[in-house]
Amino acid sequence: DAKTTQPNSMESNEEEPVHLPCNHSTISGTDYIHWYRQLPSQGPEYVIHGLTSNVNNRMASLAIAEDRKSSTLILHRATLRDAAVYYCILRDLTQGGSEKLVFGKGTKLTVNP
């Protein structure tokens, strides 16, 4: 599985936008970029995923670099409930691609009131 690199931690203020970066310089053409987050004492939850184009959903936006070697998860207005560890994960969605999620250490986001 291709590797991703994320900062260990980031800090934000409530109601401000947050940009969480992820580097994946060895990404292959069939790798989708997925983001999950894990709130304290809970299991991870899916946030968003994309291939080449930027994506938006009710939780966040995903901006993908043109060369696909990096991406950024954008929380438009951070709330205290967004404090979590955010994981950037590559998933090969071709037939026979591995089903499992390969987590790194993620980025621990702290949101200040």
Added chain:
Amino acid sequence: GAGVSQSPRYKVAKRGQDVALRCDPISGHVSLFWYQQALGQGPEFLTYFQNEAQLDKSGLPSDRFFAERPEGSVSTLKIQRTQQEDSAVYLCASSLLGGSAYEQYFGPGTRLTVT
């Protein structure tokens, strides 16, 4: 609707004891996963089922770990002769169908402490 549930939420075992951890996936979900999460680390894959078939058990750390899903719904992760290094949170996840296109829904985990 009901999400993935796991029981017990907390388990304390003495070294050498056997433990069984239960996972109830979302109804109708074909795929089921087990992950192990050590303190301060991201979850690590243990094993994967599609219905009752165990298709990947490459992440099981030793032959003391055994998982089953006999009727294609509820799954049990069993750890025999527990060791201190088995202390971790054990997470179960399910997804609607097989294939990496489907998001995984996680349960709250079972925190196992081996003393």
